[in-house]
Amino acid sequence: MNLASIPPIPVDRLRFEETIHPGGMWSHVIKRHTTLRLTDLEGGANVSVLLYNPLFPSERYNMADTLKGQHIARLTKPYCLYSDMGRIFFSITEDTCGWHDTICGVSHAEMTLAQYGEGRFQELRNRFYRNGYDNLLIELEKWGLGRKDLVPNINFFSKVTSEHVDSGRLIFHVGHSKAGDLIDLRAEMDTLVILNTCPHPLDPAPVYSPKRVKVSVFTSEPPAADDPCRLSRPENTRGFINTERYHL
Amino acid sequence: MSETTYTTSPLKPEDAVYDFTIPAGEPWIHTIQKGQTFRIVDLEGNQAVDTLFYHADDVDERYSASDTIRAQGSIYLTTGTKLLSTEGRVMLVITADTCGRHDTLGGACAAESNTVRYALEKKFMHNCRDNFLVAVANWQGPTLNKRDITSNINFFMNVPVTPEGGLTFEDGVSAPGKYVEMRAEMDIVVLISNCPQLNNPCNAYNPTPVRVLIFN
Numbered sequence: 210m211n212l213a214s215i216p217p218i219p220v221d222r223l224r225f226e227e228t229i230h231p232g233g234m235w236s237h238v239i240k241r242h243t244t245l246r247l248t249d250l251e252g253g254a255n256v257s258v259l260l261y262n263p264l265f266p267s268e269r270y271n272m273a274d275t276l277k278g279q280h281i282a283r284l285t286k287p288y289c290l291y292s293d294m295g296r297i298f299f300s301i302t303e304d305t306c307g308w309h310d311t312i313c314g315v316s317h318a319e320m321t322l323a324q325y326g327e328g329r330f331q332e333l334r335n336r337f338y339r340n341g342y343d344n345l346l347i348e349l350e351k352w353g354l355g356r357k358d359l360v361p362n363i364n365f366f367s368k369v370t371s372e373h374v375d376s377g378r379l380i381f382h383v384g385h386s387k388a389g390d391l392i393d394l395r396a397e398m399d400t401l402v403i404l405n406t407c408p409h410p411l412d413p414a415p416v417y418s419p420k421r422v423k424v425s426v427f428t429s430e431p432p433a434a435d436d437p438c439r440l441s442r443p444e445n446t447r448g449f450i451n452t453e454r455y456h457l
Numbered sequence: 458m459s460e461t462t463y464t465t466s467p468l469k470p471e472d473a474v475y476d477f478t479i480p481a482g483e484p485w486i487h488t489i490q491k492g493q494t495f496r497i498v499d500l501e502g503n504q505a506v507d508t509l510f511y512h513a514d515d516v517d518e519r520y521s522a523s524d525t526i527r528a529q530g531s532i533y534l535t536t537g538t539k540l541l542s543t544e545g546r547v548m549l550v551i552t553a554d555t556c557g558r559h560d561t562l563g564g565a566c567a568a569e570s571n572t573v574r575y576a577l578e579k580k581f582m583h584n585c586r587d588n589f590l591v592a593v594a595n596w597q598g599p600t601l602n603k604r605d606i607t608s609n610i611n612f613f614m615n616v617p618v619t620p621e622g623g624l625t626f627e628d629g630v631s632a633p634g635k636y637v638e639m640r641a642e643m644d645i646v647v648l649i650s651n652c653p654q655l656n657n658p659c660n661a662y663n664p665t666p667v668r669v670l671i672f673n
Contacts, residue, residue: 267603272523273564276624278573282562283622293586295569308622312532312562314523317545356517357604359543371618377532410527448573 212305212389218246224426232339232419234348234405238263239396239426241456244302246425249366252388254420255409256365257315257341259349259358260290260298261401266354268294272311272361278444282371284309284363287441289448290394296452297445298400300438302429303393306386310364313379315341316410325417338417344405352401365392367409381411395429395438397452462536466553466638468494468672475671481664482653484588486596487671488513489645494672495549496638497649499556499613501665503629505652506612507565507585509605510540510548513644516599518542522561522608532618534559534610540639548645553638556631560616563626565589565609566654575656585609588650598646611652612637614659626657 224243228250229235239245247256262268271293275281279288286304289297321340328338341362349358366386372378406422408414432439432449439449470476474493478500479485489495497506512518524541526532534540536554539547564570567586571579586606593601613631618624653664 271564271570271608273562273608274567274570274573277563277616277626278570280624281622282618282624291570291573293567293569295567295571295573312523313527314521317524319545356543359607361521361523361608370620370622371532372620374617374619377618379526379530379532411530444573447577450577451569451572 222427226425244429248391248423258363263401297397299394306390308368310367341407464536473670484592498636498668502633503661505614505659507650509648511646549639556635560611560614563616583653585650
């Protein structure tokens with residue numbers, strides 16, 4: 210999808226926007242039929258995301274169900290982000306980037322130190338070097354969640370391919386996401402979103418350089434009978450039924 | 458690590474300190490001590506063995522599919538693979554593998570995902586998630602619950618990923634008698650569901666028993 214053809218968010222639908230500090234964290238309960246737009250402002254961003262049912266947080270984003278149900282190994286429009294209970298958290302309704310990773314996890318403190326060197330608050334103040342693992346835990350703990358709730362995450366705006374179907378060797382694609390690239394996630398049920406913008410764990414850059422990301426929340430139309438995500442695969446048609454029944 | 462690596466083991470089943478055959482479609486939960494070797498044998502060929510590992514001293518530290526894949530730079534598990542925990546520590550190392558490829562992206566089947574993948578009416582078919590839940594609910598060791606059921610390994614399962622980003626459940630590459638063996642680098646709780654799935658070829662449409670052995 211071409212960036213130029215994405216219309217701006219209508220003013221009467223926009224709820225609020227925030228720009229996330231590079232490497233920073235954010236969390237919010239996105240309400241059903243509201244869309245969360247993530248925009249890579251500078252290019253080369255990574256947004257690590259976990260999703261939970263706010264009412265029953267033992268229901269959470271499930272990488273395996275999302276991938277195998279839709280026969281995909283990457284996320285893009287018109288696919289859906291599934292919980293482990295056969296329900297859809299988000300449908301991907303717009304995507305200018307074309308590929309988002311969900312198999313490589315997040316960076317940890319030791320690897321951040323090894324790759325970028327020491328970057329403490331004492332010297333760098335709020336540009337100190339953060340890692341995805343600790344940042345996920347900080348934001349999870351704010352909602353009463355913790356280590357038991359860590360599961361394979363999404364890395365929006367990052368592309369990691371399997372080199373060959375026989376080798377399975379992973380290749381990280383530098384420069385995949387461009388300035389202005391965006392993805393729209395339409396909530397099919399109330400969803401607690403936990404995210405941070407630390408670099409992807411396979412990003413080879415020698416310098417710690419997370420990017421600024423904008424989050425925008427706007428109301429959107431409920432999916433119609435001919436909604437492209439609903440009809441993208443028979444599996445997703447059933448996923449929408451499961452999610453709609455949950456609200457009855 | 459890239460290509461599949463077939464390796465045999467010098468260990469003989471008669472030397473095992475533990476030897477049990479898990480019937481088709483049933484769960485199994487057990488402990489493995491640091492330094493012991495754990496072998497799973499695909500007795501009749503192409504049986505998916507859904508497996509989770511926990512650090513016995515701190516079960517909140519558990520097997521991490523994403524850290525394991527990322528650290529070795531490839532998505533399939535075989536000889537030499539280090540099975541990493543959520544904290545980046547090595548839990549077990551695969552020391553022998555006569556099958557050659559094991560999956561850790563496909564996850565476990567569940568009643569709920571079966572309704573999405575196949576049909577709403579298939580909700581009541583037996584599945585791995587139910588096995589995992591009944592095993593942990595009744596486990597007398599450190600408390601485990603649904604929050605501890607995370608992305609598992611599927612030993613003997615073949616789930617190729619294409620460069621274009623596609624993923625399918627293919628016919629298995631395993632065969633009768635194939636085994637995978639791993640050495641524990643910490644005290645482990647191992648949780649297995651011997652998969653009962655009948656709707657795709659992960660068990661060659663015929664769930665069968667598997668044998669588990671532990672060696673000192």
